[in-house]
Amino acid sequence: MTEEPPRPHRFLFGRGSWPEVSRIGEVLRTETVGGALLLGAAMLALVLANSPWSSIYQDLGALRVGPHSLRLDLTLAQWAGDGLLAIFFFVAGLELKREFVAGDLRDPRRAIMPVAAAVGGMAAPALVYTAINAGMAEGALSGWAVPTATDIAFALAVLGVISTHLPAALRTFLLTLAVVDDLLAIVIIAVFYTSSLHLLPLLAALLPLGLFAALVQRRVRSWWLLLPLAAATWALVHASGVHATVAGVLLGFMVPVRRRSEGPGPGLAEYFEQRWRPVSAGAAVPVFAFFAAGVSVSGAGGIGATLRDPVTIGVVAGLVLGKCAGVLAATWLVRRATRASLGEGVSWWDVFGLSLLAGVGFTVALLIGELAFGAGSERDEHARIGILAGSLIAALLATVVLRVRNRHYRQLCAAEELDVDGDGVPDVYQRDPAPPR
Template sequence: MSATPPRSRHPLFGRGSWPEVSRIGDVLRTETVGGALLLGAAVLALVWANTPWASTYQDLAATKAGPHAWHLDLTLAQWAADGLLAVFFFVAGLELKREFVAGDLRDPRRAIMPVAAAVGGMIAPALIYTAVNAGSASGSLSGWAVPTATDIAFALAVLGVISTHLPTALRTFLLTLAVVDDLLAIVIIAVFYTSSLQLVPLLAALVPLGLFAVLVQRRVRSWWLLLPLAAATWALVHASGIHATVAGVLLGFMVPVLHRSDGPAPGLAEHFEHRWRPLSAGVAVPVFAFFAAGVSLAGAGGLGATLRDPVTIGIVAGLVLGKCAGVLGATWLVQRATRASLGEGVSWWDVLGLSLLAGIGFTVSLLIGELAFGAGSEKDDHARIGILAGSLVAALLATVVLRIRNRHYQRLCAAEELDLDADGIPDVFQQQDSRPPH
């Protein structure tokens, strides 16, 4: 009889290091404010699109700007989706690289759980959507990836509204899952939603991208050098037929993370993230949400017909059921495979709440919906309503679970805040860091 493998001493949802916990806290505060702006922009667009002045909203979204000679005479809605979201994905690329190079996730034992949860949280919704739309009208299956995304800003805005004292380890898990989710989404966009590929501009994009990489590796911060190269990379990727947001991720991956060996200054990735995250969370994502969320609820046969459409049903089921099943199931499989215990004070009810919260798909889901069905099409309108409805249901269910557990979270947070020394670092982190490695 084979021996039972020993239980892992590394707990799931355990406390991270104090520098990482502190940094994550700063990131989450920025994203929470951005989430509130995102919600406000989405509500404004939805209300405007269902008033007698809806035509003015459509006219604004269809207003063109940009040089025609460079094939960049895009509508404002296209500039928001192709241009501003590139800033969002640039920050996501910086965050993901930093997490795996210098963050707690450089430890494979910590990285495996959010990565597995992100993968599971994309596979399950895609399978559910495909099952619902298997016998539907032509073109419906192209939206299989719509319910696979998690919107971290929207999710954190919900946490802010319900005032839950979610422990840092759980918030970090949610943030990391969403960042990995964003990277997987951009891969899906590049592979499955590129209708035509122009090799010449794609190869040409390697020139400014390479120059950008050389400069940032030399720690050059001069905006007048870097911004033109980034803009040229974006424009050439856009001209190649690949969605231009891919350029944002590629540029983010070029930026070095680690500090210089000859000084204490922060790494360039941290510097850029500090500068660009407020623009991403406070401007880029809310403006995109404003132009993407304005859908008429009375159009295309009325709301009843829309809610009966398999596209809408598949998206709602994917976000609410698929995301929850995928994230929760993948986390459980990791726990069974590694025989790791849950972190102190964490239960599977907490994982269920986070899994439901991951079903809040908005920004990237709206983007994929436009790419899958065509902006302004009937199916795209149905997809947008499905995204809004599914995200709302997921948020309400997550609120119920997390509010029930909130008194428990308050006790955990109070315990972490006890015994603060003059250095401002809770003793629990200092004791943890002083333990010898296993």
Template sequence: MTDTPSRPRRFLFGRGSWPETRRIGDVLRTETVGGALLLGAAVLALLWANSPWAPAYQDLGAFAIGPHALHLHLTLAQWAADGLLAIFFFVAGLELKREFVAGDLRDPRRAIMPVAAAVGGMAVPALVYTAINARAAGGALSGWAVPTATDIAFALAVLGVIATHLPAALRTFLLTLAVVDDLLAIVIIAVFYTSSLHLLPLLAALLPLGLFAVLVQRRVRSWWLLLPLAAATWTLVHASGIHATVAGVLLGFMVPVGRRSHGPGPGLAEHFEHRWRPLSAGVAVPVFAFFAAGVSLSGAGGLAATLRDPVTVGVVAGLVLGKCAGVLATTWVVGRATRASLGDGVSWWDVLGLSLLAGIGFTVSLLIGELAFGTGSEKDEHARIGILAGSLIAALLAAAVLRIRNRHYRRICAAEELDSDADGVPDVYQQDSVS
């Protein structure tokens, strides 16, 4: 009688490869610094907007510059939202493509969980907001997508402070989830928040985009060739009526991940990511936050009336309750459907903490609020207050959960980083590859 070979166990949040773990660590360090700059810019904007010098802040954001051709005579706030955020989404496109082509998520069994969690973490907040604003007047329902996106920089910055020893698989999960739902948010913006579409400039954008794709596929790195083509693509997409940040995602997807003929050095996507991520995290996103977060807390009816408004309540509930419920429930369903167990040392308390952390919505949420309600409108102001309040509550709740687990994370991290033969690769990863 022969024994039936046992089926290998599958794990949620199982340990990934050492190169991917090291790369994610580098990304998190950059995003943590960017998150600190983002927080500083948001606080500065709030203080200035609620100071006696508030008119100067409003005038600065409303200062227009640029040629009138192709609708490029924009305010500084619009340049930050349409132009600088395109850099942010270019990096997000590079990150997502690299993760699915060359990272651990090229394995569909690993990819399904963060992608499904991102979808659930967008659908449930939208439903929560819609339920609260179903009977609200004044076009409140148009803001249904505001609480759907997780802010990468803010979430990772909070994670870097409160849970320094979180297992790498969980950090990868949060990073991938945030990138996926930001890119899904761009799809929502393109489909639901494009008021008018001009086909001629949109079709014309295919020419510089195609030339950019041909050059990068040939591994051309010359900025004097690529940058004008990227700028032309952005300009024509902007003129078409589609939000210009879509151009950033398209350009990012064009960049190849692999090296030419498996030669030495990083691939082109990794090269661009190293070049542009510091600019995205350190300049583009903080400048956008500076112009977008400056909301007056003494608006019509006062802060108490604003907090009772269905738009504000819907955004807060969507970020705090909807995000947590969506991410946590979807992860549990994926685990049940695949009959997978949690990885060694990982608890559902960890997943709860990450689900709460996913409720930190800022950059893309502010952008969607402006598109849904109109920049500077009363409902846009209420949405911004809801985003700030909901993100703060989500961060505090996540901190309460994850700080309790941090001592446990430290023990896990110490075991993973043990390198008895001093070859630079923790032994636990070598054991995994051998087994």
């Protein structure tokens, strides 16, 4: 009787392929710079909202611009949330599609962990928030989704500030988790935060969306053709009552990933991503943060009453406790289900640190808070303070854990960067993955 050959051992947080690792490295550098701009914009908004110029800041956000006949006479704050964030979600859609079609995550064994971690990292904060606000005043429970979103730019800015040498596998996991998180958040927005639905403009949006899809499938790159179609899709989705950022995701999913023929150069999805990611990270998200993060800390009842509000407590607890517990538990369950081991040099302390860092929520959390409670309402103000406080606490706790492990990360990164033969590809990516610990 012939013995079965041993099955290859599965392990989590293994090294990806060198092309994918190098591409993600470029993405993370762009997002880190964007994160610094995001933090700067948020700090400026907080200073202005709590200064003698607060009325000027509020009036600027309330300034209306756009054609009334098309129902697009929106405030600058609404243009930032509905318009600029559509660019952010367009890039997220491109990234997710590329990862699952041509990236390392096309292998289900690699995809299952970040997807499960994203789902767990959204479910647990929602449960924590709901448990704290159950039985509270009417309307408080509508904010259950506020603490569910991870902000990758903010999280990477934290990594940049603490100067940690996080290995490529852990950075890739964090990026993928955040992208899946963003896409799940847009589903939540479309399903749970659409107050009224107008079918005619929604159906009409299919026409420019279909034309956009037909052109990009033919690998058309001409901005003067694609941009008007994208704008028309966005405007019609906005008019339908569905949040307009959904249009960004749909447009991103229409773009093909693979090239029609073999040859040098990026595919169309990567081409668009390279051009629009700097716009998203460097302009769209920071401008949204500038209009959304400006909250007065001496609002109704003062800061003491704000911090005692179950909405604030639920958001903070969801981001700090719920996110960490959800990501950590989902990763452990995947390990148990697949009987996998952690990758070379990775321990559960590292997973714990990343789980804490996933509690840094900002951009999408602020957007959901506005949709849940109404922009400028007292509960929205409290949710924003909860987002800021929870993100800060999660960032500080993650900093402690990851800095303790930084010496170990430095050694791993040195090994990953070693290129003895000088061909531009580190040696560890030219041999079989090292066995798990």
